[in-house]
Structure formats: C-alpha cells, structure tokens
Amino acid sequence: PQNQREMSSLPPALQRAVLSQNKTLYGGLEPARSNLTSKIQAEAHQKSHTNTPSSENPGRHRVLRIDVTLSPRDPKAPGQFGHPVAVPPGKKKEAEQRWKEGNFNVYLSDLIPVDRAIEDTRPAGCAEQLVHDNLPTTSVIMCFVDEVWSALLRSVHSVLNRSPLHLIKEILLVDDFSTKEYLKANLDKYMSQFPKVRILHLKERHGLIRARLAGAQNATGDVLTFLDSHVECNVGWLEPLLERVYLNRKKVACPVIEVINDKDMSYMTVDNFQRGVFTWPMNFGWRTIPPDVVAKNRIKETDIIRCPVMAGGLFSIDKSYFFELGTYDPGLNVWGGENMELSFKVWMCGGEIEIIPCSRVGHIFRNDNPYSFPKDRMKTVERNLMRVAEVWLDEYKELFYGHGDHLIDQGLDVGNLTQQRELRKKLNCKSFKWYLENVFPDLKAPIVRASGVLINVALGKCISIENTTAILDDCDGSSKLQQFNYTWLRLIKHGEWCLAPIPEKGSLSLHLCDNRNNRLRWLHKSASAFHPELVEHIVFENYHQLLCMEGNFSQKTLKVAACNPVVPNQKWKFEKYYED
Ligand code: LR7
Ligand code: MN
Numbered sequence: 001p002q003n004q005r006e007m008s009s010l011p012p013a014l015q016r017a018v019l020s021q022n023k024t025l026y027g028g029l030e031p032a033r034s035n036l037t038s039k040i041q042a043e044a045h046q047k048s049h050t051n052t053p054s055s056e057n058p059g060r061h062r063v064l065r066i067d068v069t070l071s072p073r074d075p076k077a078p079g080q081f082g083h084p085v086a087v088p089p090g091k092k093k094e095a096e097q098r099w100k101e102g103n104f105n106v107y108l109s110d111l112i113p114v115d116r117a118i119e120d121t122r123p124a125g126c127a128e129q130l131v132h133d134n135l136p137t138t139s140v141i142m143c144f145v146d147e148v149w150s151a152l153l154r155s156v157h158s159v160l161n162r163s164p165l166h167l168i169k170e171i172l173l174v175d176d177f178s179t180k181e182y183l184k185a186n187l188d189k190y191m192s193q194f195p196k197v198r199i200l201h202l203k204e205r206h207g208l209i210r211a212r213l214a215g216a217q218n219a220t221g222d223v224l225t226f227l228d229s230h231v232e233c234n235v236g237w238l239e240p241l242l243e244r245v246y247l248n249r250k251k252v253a254c255p256v257i258e259v260i261n262d263k264d265m266s267y268m269t270v271d272n273f274q275r276g277v278f279t280w281p282m283n284f285g286w287r288t289i290p291p292d293v294v295a296k297n298r299i300k301e302t303d304i305i306r307c308p309v310m311a312g313g314l315f316s317i318d319k320s321y322f323f324e325l326g327t328y329d330p331g332l333n334v335w336g337g338e339n340m341e342l343s344f345k346v347w348m349c350g351g352e353i354e355i356i357p358c359s360r361v362g363h364i365f366r367n368d369n370p371y372s373f374p375k376d377r378m379k380t381v382e383r384n385l386m387r388v389a390e391v392w393l394d395e396y397k398e399l400f401y402g403h404g405d406h407l408i409d410q411g412l413d414v415g416n417l418t419q420q421r422e423l424r425k426k427l428n429c430k431s432f433k434w435y436l437e438n439v440f441p442d443l444k445a446p447i448v449r450a451s452g453v454l455i456n457v458a459l460g461k462c463i464s465i466e467n468t469t470a471i472l473d474d475c476d477g478s479s480k481l482q483q484f485n486y487t488w489l490r491l492i493k494h495g496e497w498c499l500a501p502i503p504e505k506g507s508l509s510l511h512l513c514d515n516r517n518n519r520l521r522w523l524h525k526s527a528s529a530f531h532p533e534l535v536e537h538i539v540f541e542n543y544h545q546l547l548c549m550e551g552n553f554s555q556k557t558l559k560v561a562a563c564n565p566v567v568p569n570q571k572w573k574f575e576k577y578y579e580d
Contacts, residue, residue, distance in 0.1 A: 060130040063236040063358070064164050072117045079112025082119050082267025082362075102148040102230070103366040104262035112265055114153040115161060118362065120235045121258060121269040123301035126358035127236065135242040136222035137169040138316060141215035143208055144229035145176040145371045149183060151230040151364065153190070158233040160194060167238060169221030171197045173229075174214055177205040205374060207334030213327055216319070224322055227361070228313040232260060232267065234360040241316040241359050244304070249318040250351035252342075254310050255359035262366045272357065273299065276307040277440065280403035282340050282385050284311060287442075305355040308347070308440035312339025314361050315353075325349060326423045329387060331415050334373055337384030344392040347439050349429040383412045391420040394432040396445055398515070402488020409518060449525070450486040452575025453477055456551040457536065458568030463551075463558065465494055470508055470558055472551045477575065486574060490521035492538070501540045501560045503547055508558045522549070524572070525579070533565040538572050 078085045085108045087095040095107035102109070120127075140159055144152060152173075159171055173191065178184065191197040200218055202211060216224055223245050225238070237255055244253040254276070259268040273289040289299065325345050328338045346353055373380055386407065389397040401408040436445055453475055454463045462475035464482045476482055485493045492499040493513055498520045500511035511520060523530055523539040530539070531546075538549040540560060548563035548570045564570060 057130055059133050061133055063127060063129050063131055063239050072113065072115070074113065077113045077116065079108065079116050079265050081117050084261065084264035084266035085112060086264065101370065102151065102364075103368050103370040104148075104151075104230075104364050105265055106148050106150075108265045109148055109150045109154070112150075114150060115157040116154070116232075118232055118234060118267040119269075121267075121360050122234065122236065122358055123272070125300075125302050126240070129240065129302075129358060131239045131243045132246055135167055135239065135246050136318075137167055138223040138225045138238070138242060139169050139215075139219035139221035139319075140171045140225045140227060141174060141212060141219060142171070142227050142229045143174040143176055143211035143215060144178070145205065145208075145211075146178045146180045146183065147229040149186070152183075155227065155229055155231045155233075156191070156194070156197065158231065159227070159238075160196070162233050162235055163238040165196065167242060168196055170219070172215050172219055173197065173199045174211045175199060175201045176208070176211040177202050207374070209328050209332045209334065209338045210330065212338075213330060216322060216327060219319060222319060223316050224319050225316040226314065228363055230260070230364040231314070232362040234258070234362065237359045237361055240356045244354060244356060245316055245318050248352075249321050250346075252310065252315055252317045252346050252351060252353045253359070254307070254315045254353065254355050255361040256355060256357055257311055257314060258360055258362040260362040260364040262364055267362050269360075272301050273305065274355070275305055276309045276311055276343075276353070276355070277443070278309050278340065279443075280445075281400045281407065282337070282388070284309060284339060302357050305357070306439075307343075307353045307355055308435075308443070309343035310339050310353050312342075313363065321351070325351075325427070326420075329391070329420050331387060331417075331420070332384045333375075334380050335369070335377075336381035337388050340385065341388045341392070344388065344432070344435065345424075345429070348392065348432070348435050349424075349427045379410070379412060382407060382410070383414055386412060386414045387417065387420070390414060390417050391424060392432060395447060396432050396436070398447065398488040399445055401515075402449075402490070408489065408516065446578035448485040448487050449579055450574035450577045451484065453482045454484045454492070455573050455575070456553075456569060457571035457573050459551055459553045461551060461553050463499075465497070465510070468510055470499055470510060471556045472553055472558055473556060484574070486522075486524060489515050490523065491515070492522055499549075501542070501547060501549075503540070503542045503560060506559050506561060508549070508560060525577070531563075531565075534563055536571040536573065537563055537565075538570075539563060 072080055074080070087105070087107060091107065095105060098106040142155060156171060156173070159168070175187065188199060191199060200214060202214060206214060212226060223242060225241065241253040241255060244251045256270065258270050261268055271288055273294055274286045275289060276284065277287045278284050289305070329341055332338050332341065343353055369377070382404070385400070389400040393400060436443060455461070455475060456472065459472070460475070461472045462482050463470050463484065464473040464479065483494065487493060491513055494510070496513050497510045498513040499522070500509050500520050502509055514520065523541065524537070525535060534546070534548070540547045546563040547560040549572065550559050550561050550567065550570045552559065552569065
C-alpha cells in the first residue's frame with residue numbers, strides 16, 4: 001500500500017449508478033439501514049444522555065469507556081493527548097541519526113510516554129452505541145521485525161488500556177526473527193508483566209505474510225485481529241469491530257486508520273467517508289465518497305462503509321472463516337499484495353469488507369520500510385501481485401499487466417498456482433467481473449483500450465482481413481473483417497489473430513495471438529511514456545529502431561517502415577477509445 005492517503009472523487013458515471021439503482025450503494029453504505037446495528041443506533045440515539053441500564057436492552061451494553069489514559073499519570077509529558085512534539089534544539093543531530101532505526105522520528109517516540117493519552121476522534125454517537133454482551137473473544141496479532149522498542153510498547157499498551165480485557169483472549173506478538181539486541185534482551189521480560197501477552201519467536205525470517213499465518217495458527221481466540229506494530233488504538237476501538245464479526249462471521253471489519261505523524265508523532269484524524277480502493281496495476285489507495293453522494297444518501301459519519309479492498313494491516317476476521325478461505329495464499333512472499341488477495345477472496349467468495357467509523361486506530365505512516373527484504377523489494381511485491389492477478393482477476397489481468405508495462409516480460413517465476421485456483425473453485429467464488437459490477441463499479445476496467453475499425457487518418461481507409469492477410473480497404477463498420485481490439489498488452493487482435501510486423505520484409509502478417517510474445521506488441525496513444533510526436537502512430541519497437549504501420553491505398557497494402565511523424569499515411573485511429 002501507498003503511504004499517502006490520497007483523495008479523489010467518484011466519476012459521474014458512478015454517481016449516476018449510485019443514485020439510479022436502488023441496490024447496494026456500490027461499495028458505499030451497508031445496504032440495510034434496518035439492520036441490527038442501525039436499530040441499536042436509533043434506540044441509543046433516543047436514549048442519548050440517559051445511561052441505558054442493561055435491563056432495558058437485554059443482551060446488549062454500551063461501548064465501554066475504560067480508557068485509563070484519559071487522566072494520564074503525567075499530563076505534562078511531551079506528546080500527551082496526541083499533541084505534536086518538537087525535537088529540542090540541542091538534540092537535532094541525535095534525532096536525525098536515529099531516524100533510520102524506524103524511518104520515523106524514533107527520538108521523539110522514545111521521548112513520549114508509552115501509554116500517552118490521545119484525543120477521542122470518534123464521530124459523535126459512537127460512545128453511545130450498544131454492542132452485544134456475548135461478543136466473541138479475539139487474539140490480537142502483531143507481527144514485527146526489529147520494531148522500534150517504544151513504538152512496539154505503545155502499540156501493546158494502547159490495546160491493553162483501551163480494550164475490554166474479557167474480549168482479549170491474548171495479544172500475540174509474532175517476532176519475525178528480529179536481530180536488534182535490545183529487543184531480544186528485553187522483550188520477554190517486559191511483557192511477562194502482562195498475562196495476556198504471548199510472544200511467538202520465529203526461528204527464521206518468515207516475512208509479514210507468513211508471520212501472520214504462524215500467528216493465526218497459534219491463536220486461541222474466536223476472532224483474529226491483526227495490527228501493525230506501530231499503532232495506537234483509540235478509545236472503544238475493539239467492540240465495534242467484534243460486533244460486526246458477531247453479526248455475520250463473513251464480515252471483515254477494519255478500523256478507520258488515522259495518522260501518527262512520522263515527524264512530530266502527533267495523532268491526527270483523517271477525513272470521513274473514505275473507502276479503500278485500488279488503481280491499476282493494483283496500487284492501494286483511499287478515495288473519499290463525494291459530498292453530494294453523502295448528502296443525497298444521507299450517509300452519517302457513523303455509517304459503516306463497504307470497501308472494495310482493505311489497506312491490509314488492521315482488521316478483524318473470524319478465525320474459522322479465515323481458515324475456511326484458505327488464509328492468505330501461502331505462496332506470497334514477505335510483504336505486499338496480501339491485502340489485495342484477501343480482499344478479492346472475501347468479496348468474491350461471499351464475504352464483505354467494511355470500515356467501521358466508530359473504531360479508530362492510529363498508524364505511523366512512513367516513506368520506506370526500515371527493514372531489509374530477503375530479495376529485491378519491488379520484485380517481491382510484483383511477484384505477489386502477479387500471483388493475485390493470475391488467480392483472481394480472470395480476463396481483467398491484462399489491465400494489471402498492461403499498466404505495469406514491464407510486468408509480463410520480467411520472467412518472474414510466480415510459482416505453482418494450482419492449489420489457489422482449486423481453492424477458488426472449491427469455494428465457489430464469483431468472477432472478477434461480478435466483483436467489478438457489484439463491489440467496485442467506479443473502477444475503470446475496460447478490457448480493451450480501443451476497438452472497432454482501424455482507420456488510416458490520411459486515407460480514410462480501414463484495415464480489413466482478406467484470406468490470411470491484412471489489407472487496406474474501404475471502411476465498412478458493419479463488416480466483421482474490419483473489427484479489431486487493441487488490448488492492454490498492446491496486441492491488435494482480430495479474434496484470435498494478431499497483426500504482426502515482419503521487420504525484415506517491411507511487411508505485415510497475421511499471427512496467432514500470444515500474450516507473452518512481445519514481437520506482437522504495438523505502441524499506440526501512449527505518448528507520455530513515449531514519443532509524443534508519434535502519438536497517433538502504431539509503433540513497433542525493433543531493437544531500438546522504431547517501425548510504424550503505414551498504409552498504401554492504391555495497392556491496398558500495409559507495411560512497416562521507419563517512423564516519420566509527418567508521413568500522414570502512418571497515422572491511425574480506432575473507432576472507439578476507452579481510456580481517459
Ligand atoms: O518481513 C517482515 N516481517 C514483519 O513482521 C516485514 C514486515 N513485518 C511487520 C512490520 O514490522 C510491521 O509491523 O509487518 C508490519 C507491516 O509492515 P510495515 O509497517 O513496514 O508496512 P506498511 O505499514 O506500509 O504496510 C501495509 O502494507 C503491508 C503489505 O501490503 C501490510 O498489509 C501492512 O499491514 C500494511 N499496513 C497498513 O495497512 C496500515 C496502513 C497503511 C496503509 C495504507
Ligand atoms: Mn505499518
């Protein structure tokens with residue numbers, strides 16, 4: 001995931017979809033306002049300001065306000081209440097030097113209390129919400145490798161201080177083979193004062209993804225709650241998450257992720273109404289539901305928001321459901337992409353992903369991982385994403401590869417996918433098309449970039465298939481022989497046949513399409529990454545020489561010749577383009 005919380009808005013097409021269809025608000029609101037929580041909310045609202053005795057709401061109680069840090073031991077300590085802290089003038093050098101220990105202001109982290117108070121950033125009404133008395137217990141699982149000591153402690157203390165302890169079966173710290181001496185020497189001893197804290201020392205580096213799996217296998221609670229190891233859970237964060245899982249074990253509940261500033265360690269809230277989304281090639285990001293959609297649908301700040309994908313680090317999931325889903329693909333390495341995998345799996349196989357605005361957890365966002373990757377970081381993530389694409393994206397995987405440019409040519413060994421594909425079949429999961437239509441309709445995912453007749457701009461003539469060759473002919477939009485698709489993998493397809501250059505002869509032929517054959521790839525309209533003067537050309541890169549498709553109408557022929565921006569016969573246009 002990207003570290004920045006990006007904001008953008010829904011396209012008009014989606015807004016229409018939202019307003020015209022009476023079905024689910026895409027991935028927006030939970031469909032039924034009449035569900036249990038809403039009813040509880042309504043009741044709670046009526047009774048606001050009165051302390052609801054449990055006898056009036058059998059089986060339910062208010063979210064607990066058991067935040068012992070609200071009257072902190074030392075209210076004057078730096079960073080208290082989540083306020084920003086400045087490095088003292090004489091300490092600037094030291095702070096700078098220590099930055100790399102965690103890629104955030106480690107000096108300040110050490111300066112502020114491990115149990116500091118933070119502002120209760122929940123929307124109004126959250127504190128009055130009711131939850132069930134018999135919520136499931138949870139194992140809070142935090143994986144870490146060489147985490148900054150004070151940040152790790154603050155994470156643990158925030159869980160201990162701001163959760164009803166009867167719901168915490170355990171806090172499971174999974175030490176992913178840390179090497180920092182201080183950590184190794186002190187962790188067990190320090191944590192031994194808390195009966196709820198268990199430590200799992202991995203004997204070798206597993207990477208985050210497999211460390212989480214080790215945690216899940218060792219967990220004894222009903223629900224797994226995953227957290228990063230540099231977080232601060234806010235007041236009442238846990239119960240609303242468990243409530244959702246309790247209402248439906250196939251709900252995966254995420255808190256709102258707030259920001260612990262990497263420079264001054266202040267605790268900052270974030271904009272409401274944000275969904276977790278992705279852009280191609282599967283980059284995670286946040287997108288705000290536009291104000292007019294919020295207004296028209298009367299979405300409240302406390303309303304649950306359904307998300308196409310989760311950020312990945314912070315969520316609660318029913319343990320048996322997690323295993324039913326086959327956990328994460330155990331073939332994913334180290335870090336990255338697992339949030340996509342689980343998100344697609346959950347939605348496509350009958351579950352839901354939600355952000356619960358009444359649950360808020362701060363996270364230190366930073367610009368780089370402070371630990372090393374066993375192998376190249378970029379390649380690791382790309383390989384993971386390729387596994388996800390191959391198993392879950394169906395025909396849409398071309399968008400992933402096409403946006404990643406080099407992705408398909410890397411020759412990365414993605415490993416065996418049989419088990420993952422069989423799992424998808426066994427679970428009877430829906431198609432990626434279904435996911436796009438029902439969960440993430442605002443994602444732009446046209447399967448081809450352009451289609452229809454392919455017309456020579458200067459001559460006004462079209463490419464047509466004659467027997468087994470491509471020729472230039474009068475345009476006839478209704479003729480099947482003149483229909484082409486330009487795909488994300490840059491093939492020009494006529495059915496299963498692709499336009500193929502023969503550079504040696506300067507001519508053109510048809511070749512059976514093959515996504516992996518880069519001798520079939522044509523550049524068209526990708527000016528930004530390429531020669532803007534050739535934006536309308538259809539270009540084939542032949543050992544650093546650029547060849548362009550050229551039409552000759554008197555002979556009805558096509559050829560490839562050295563590109564020339566001013567040769568009009570080299571300019572082409574598809575009937576229809578699907579990109580912005
Ligand atoms: O080899 C490793 N072993 C580990 O135990 C590598 C990492 N880890 C631990 C690490 O110590 C940390 O606690 O894994 C956790 C996550 O790693 P970070 O904090 O370095 O990365 P991040 O915050 O950028 O990670 C986001 O993306 C990850 C991979 O896709 C995981 O899903 C993280 O959980 C996720 N974090 C969040 O979702 C928090 C919000 C960030 C956003 C958006
Ligand atoms: Mn993190």
